[in-house]
Amino acid sequence: MTRGIRRSSGPLDQRAQAVLRAVIDEYITSAVPVGSQLLVERYRLQVSSATVRAILAELEAEGLLSHPHTSAGRVPTDAGYRFYVESLMGEVPLSAIEQLTIRHQFGQVEFATDQWFRLAATTLASATHSAGIATPAKPRAAQIRRFELISIGDRMASLIIVLNEGTLKQTLFALAPGTSDADLEEAVRRLNASCAGRSAADVAEHLRWFDHAPPDDAIFTLVRRAGDRALRLLREFDAASVEQLFSDGLLNVMAAPEFASSEKLRRVFEALENRAYFAELFDTVTVDGGLRVYIGRENRPDEMADVSLVLAPYGRPGAAVGFVGVLGPTRLRYPQAIGTVRFVSGLMNDLVDHLYT
Amino acid sequence: MTRGIRRSSGPLDQRAQAVLRAVIDEYITSAVPVGSQLLVERYRLQVSSATVRAILAELEAEGLLSHPHTSAGRVPTDAGYRFYVESLMGEVPLSAIEQLTIRHQFGQVEFATDQWFRLAATTLASATHSAGIATPAKPRAAQIRRFELISIGDRMASLIIVLNEGTLKQTLFALAPGTSDADLEEAVRRLNASCAGRSAADVAEHLRWFDHAPPDDAIFTLVRRAGDRALRLLREFDAASVEQLFSDGLLNVMAAPEFASSEKLRRVFEALENRAYFAELFDTVTVDGGLRVYIGRENRPDEMADVSLVLAPYGRPGAAVGFVGVLGPTRLRYPQAIGTVRFVSGLMNDLVDHLYT
DNA sequence: ATCTGGCACTCGCGGTAGTCGAGTGCCAAC
């Protein structure tokens, strides 16, 4: 996990760690390179600034801090943040009052499953003053409860698939001329008879049976075509989890001084628009299931080099999994961000759990 | 419509109009204040730069152009753009090849009604190199086709409302302990018996009848509670058209030089996040139904002072209406933007029409 | 051995001054 940081000399002594922590705490709030003088004054270190300078030099040699230029203060490196997150900082849980507020907001949409993840993103954004991101919980293997076919006008129908947990999928469907409502009903009856209660993969198998139906039987044709369309829809559904990635509060990130130039900002936006990286992340996070932090260049796409990501899965590993997280400058308030993400992912967990018990 | 522009002297003569047009054409592509010299060289005006200067001064007096400072070139005012849009420019239709590409893309999602408006926004963004915005077509008065109640676990159910054109609404629903599937079926049967085929308002009326049911009858209670929830959902549905406003390609707007400062940009983002203004616009656009252009300060919220909006409704006036549009700097390529919006709104019209015939 | 005070050095930042040139407005002549 520590990705080859700290290759030289012995472990940092207590004092060096305290200084590192002070530097990062300070930089996170001020966004200004921090110097030895200020550290001594503000953090009650019981040594002189000269000593602190020596320690800073040491930390820099370790690759935990860096220097914008000779006569400037120190700035944490990605490795520095990494060490901070893993060993130095204390996670700050959300305050009781904030927890209450958030619970209340979720109470408002308790029954609107499709709103949960949006609210999660919004909540995370406003609680951390960064961008919040979230995806809906996607069932691992969709199971079909039932089909419905509803006519619209003369030549169209709406094909509805009811999945487990009451999730719905819907698509339009062109009808052959002269198809009656009775035909539709009969087609649905057969479709349900052979597919209801099965998984998508199973359904694919069972529908193959209809392929050999006599081509002149209108109802069989209808069933087959509906089945084909349903399968296509289910395949899309499988692929489309990241597609629904919802983000909120990007404005908060824009406000950070490091993004004033608007060029870096654009790159971040591009990364967010191109979901590929997130798709990849989600895959890896699922594996061991905990909250994860990705700092600056640890994110492989260059566009993400200046931001950090705190990401946590929620849901039931075997059944349905989604993600919530926070995205902000590498100079993120990690203790709060992590505490908040942990809280919200827990909340989402409870909501999903409720669906399965 | 011309909003009190041009209060002084007579109408602009041909030559002045040609110059105005040249200035705006030039400024739209270069984003740099344009001077008399350049106009003469690049636009083959058959007069000297001194003459052009006189004309420019005249146009400025009319309020159509302005001067960043004494020794700079001219920049169009909002009024100037307005005149340009209404009298000067030629609308540029989308090229045949682009039309084909777009049609093809829409063909891909022909049956996924809920994707249409997103694709519209994306298409508009990439075709105009600005931001594209779109809302789904919202039925004026939702009509209920049918209810469904599906149990999830022991204590939850999913309540589904099928609306006209196959639109779906879904919500969770907590069950009283011991409710059997048979109870659910019976409740749905009664619900459908009294409500199917009615409008939301009608349904509200009919459900009142259940209020006087004996409180100890489990099924009646179930029906009443389901009905209440359905009504709440329908009310939300009525309010939630702008809520689904989808935008794409904001990156394109970010790239414009006038937004390099990132401060103006933030304000635009804020305006987009706060949907109030759009809600208002949509109301007024519906009334007379054509494509409309809103230039700079013509948009009342200050945040929108630096951007223009090209907006067009689509759908069937009596039945379902949505919006598509383009948002960019006031220095928008109006001829192309308007042509593109017109094309896409036409396309969306056809799609919706297909649903109703 | 380690810490400390002192000191020379570095270098970005902010302000001032000077130059350049695109563009203007005006005017006298055509």
Added chain:
DNA sequence: GTTGGCACTCGACTACCGCGAGTGCCAGAT
């Protein structure tokens, strides 16, 4: 009414300079 000429304006760019925060190093104190 149009044109060439001309003085003028003013932002953009460059160069320069002084300030000061911050560093690294060293010799002496603890």
